[in-house]
Amino acid sequence: MKKENLMIRGFKMLTFQGAALVTSALMMSTVAVMSKAAPAPASAAVHIGNFTFKSPALTVRPGTTVTWTNDDDIPHTVVSKDGVFKSKVLDTGNQFSFTFAKPGQFGYFCSLHPHMTGTIIVKA
Amino acid sequence: MLDDLDGDRRNFLKCMAWAGTGALFAFDGGLTSSIGLDSALAAPLRRKGTQPFTFVQISDSHIGFNKPPNADARATFREAIAKVQALPVRPDFIIHTGDVSQLSRDEEFDDADQMLKATGLPVFFIPGEHDMLDPEGGKAFLQRFGKGSKGAGWYSFDHRGVHFIALVNVADLKPGGMGNLGAEQLKWLQADLAGRPSSTPIVVFAHIPLWTVYADWGWGTDDSAEALKLLARFGSVTVLNGHIHQITQKVEGRIAFHTARSTAFPQPAPGTAPSPGPLKVPADQLRGMLGITDAMFVRGHDRIALIDSTLTA
Numbered sequence: 221m222k223k224e225n226l227m228i229r230g231f232k233m234l235t236f237q238g239a240a241l242v243t244s245a246l247m248m249s250t251v252a253v254m255s256k257a258a259p260a261p262a263s264a265a266v267h268i269g270n271f272t273f274k275s276p277a278l279t280v281r282p283g284t285t286v287t288w289t290n291d292d293d294i295p296h297t298v299v300s301k302d303g304v305f306k307s308k309v310l311d312t313g314n315q316f317s318f319t320f321a322k323p324g325q326f327g328y329f330c331s332l333h334p335h336m337t338g339t340i341i342v343k344a
Numbered sequence: 345m346l347d348d349l350d351g352d353r354r355n356f357l358k359c360m361a362w363a364g365t366g367a368l369f370a371f372d373g374g375l376t377s378s379i380g381l382d383s384a385l386a387a388p389l390r391r392k393g394t395q396p397f398t399f400v401q402i403s404d405s406h407i408g409f410n411k412p413p414n415a416d417a418r419a420t421f422r423e424a425i426a427k428v429q430a431l432p433v434r435p436d437f438i439i440h441t442g443d444v445s446q447l448s449r450d451e452e453f454d455d456a457d458q459m460l461k462a463t464g465l466p467v468f469f470i471p472g473e474h475d476m477l478d479p480e481g482g483k484a485f486l487q488r489f490g491k492g493s494k495g496a497g498w499y500s501f502d503h504r505g506v507h508f509i510a511l512v513n514v515a516d517l518k519p520g521g522m523g524n525l526g527a528e529q530l531k532w533l534q535a536d537l538a539g540r541p542s543s544t545p546i547v548v549f550a551h552i553p554l555w556t557v558y559a560d561w562g563w564g565t566d567d568s569a570e571a572l573k574l575l576a577r578f579g580s581v582t583v584l585n586g587h588i589h590q591i592t593q594k595v596e597g598r599i600a601f602h603t604a605r606s607t608a609f610p611q612p613a614p615g616t617a618p619s620p621g622p623l624k625v626p627a628d629q630l631r632g633m634l635g636i637t638d639a640m641f642v643r644g645h646d647r648i649a650l651i652d653s654t655l656t657a
Binding site for chain 2: 269270271311312327331332333335
C-alpha cells in the first residue's frame with residue numbers, strides 16, 4: 221500500500237516535470253516568435269483586499285502591464301517606493317495599471333496605509 | 345466661591361446625565377489618572393482661579409462614505425453636530441481630528457465645512473490620511489482648513505491658559521511604516537514648547553494615535569516617542585486622536601491618551617477581524633457605535649474630563 225502510494229507520487233512528479241518541460245519549451249518558442257512578430261501584450265493582476273496586496277511579490281516579464289484592483293471598502297493607493305509609478309486614489313472597484321518595460325525590482329506601498337507593501341519583480 | 349463650585353458641579357452632573365455612558369480622564373494636581381465615572385463624581389472638587397471651559401472633539405466624519413454599515417455619512421455627521429448644539433454647556437470650540445472627507449473631494453470638504461459653520465463655533469482641524477488624496481497631496485484641505493498653519497498643517501494656540509498643539513502624522517508616510525511626524529515638525533514642536541512653564545496644561549491632537557495601539561494595522565506613529573519626550577516635563581498632557589473609530593485610553597506617566605469614535609462607521613477592535621475595514625454592524629446598532637467627545641477643563645483642580653457619548657445616548 222505504502223509502496224503503491226510512493227509510485228503514484230513518483231509518477232505524478234514525473235508528469236509535473238514533463239509538463240514543466242513542455243511549458244518551458246512552449247515559452248521559449250513563444251519568446252522566439254515574439255522577437256520576430258509584434259509582441260502580444262502580457263498582463264498580470266494584483267488584487268487589493270483586507271488591507272493587503274494579494275500577490276505581495278509578483279514576478280513578470282519585461283513589457284508586462286500590471287493592473288491593481290481595489291476590492292476593499294476603503295480607498296487605497298499604489299505608490300512606487302522609488303517614484304517610478306503612482307496611482308491616483310483607488311476607491312472600491314477602481315483600477316490602476318502600469319507597464320514594466322525594464323527588468324528590476326519595484327517595491328511599492330499604499331500611501332494611506334503604509335504598512336501595506338508589495339514588490340513587482342521584472343525578469344527577462 | 346461655594347456657589348461657583350456648586351454651579352460647576354451641577355453642570356458637571358448635567359453633562360454626566362446627558363452622556364449616559366462615559367469614559368473619563370481626569371487631571372488632578374498635575375498628575376493624570378484614569379478613573380471611572382463613579383469615582384469621578386465622588387472626587388472632591390477643589391477650585392481656584394480661572395473659569396472652566398469645555399470643547400468638543402469630533403473625528404473621522406468621512407463625508408462621502410456611503411457603503412455598509414453607513415449609506416450616508418453626511419446624515420450621521422449632521423446628527424453629531426446636533427448633539428454638540430444640544431450640549432448643556434456651550435463649548436468654546438470644536439476640534440476635528442481628521443478624515444473630514446472620504447476622498448478629499450471639494451464637495452465633501454464643502455459639506456463638512458457648511459455643516460460645522462452652522463454651529464457658529466470656531467473649529468480647529470487637522471488632516472487625516474483621507475484628506476490628503478487630492479492630486480497635490482493635501483493642498484485642498486490646507487487651503488480650506490489649514491490657514492496660518494505650518495508645514496503639512498501643524499500649529500498651536502492658547503486658550504484660557506491651556507496650550508493646544510495640532511500635529512499632522514499623515515503626511516509623507518514611509519513604506520512599511522505607520523503614522524509619521526517627521527523631523528521638521530518635531531523641530532517645530534521643540535521650539536513651540538521651549539520656554540513654556542511645565543505647569544502649563546497641554547492638549548495635543550493628531551489624527552493617528554501617538555502611541556502604538558496595534559502595529560499590524562499601522563495604528564501608531566513611528567516617531568511619536570520623540571514628541572512625547574518633549575512633552576514629558578509638563579504636569580498634565582492630554583493626547584486626543586482619531587483614526588481607529590473606537591475609544592481607547594492609556595495613561596503613561598503624566599500623559600493621558602484617548603481616541604474618539606467616528607461619526608461615520610465603527611472599526612473592529614485590534615486583531616479581531618482580518619482587516620481594519622468598516623465594521624458592518626446592523627443598522628439598529630450603528631448609532632450606538634458613533635459619537636463625539638466632550639472635554640471639560642477646569643483650572644484650579646486641573647481637571648480635564650473627557651466624556652464620550654454615542655449618537656443614541
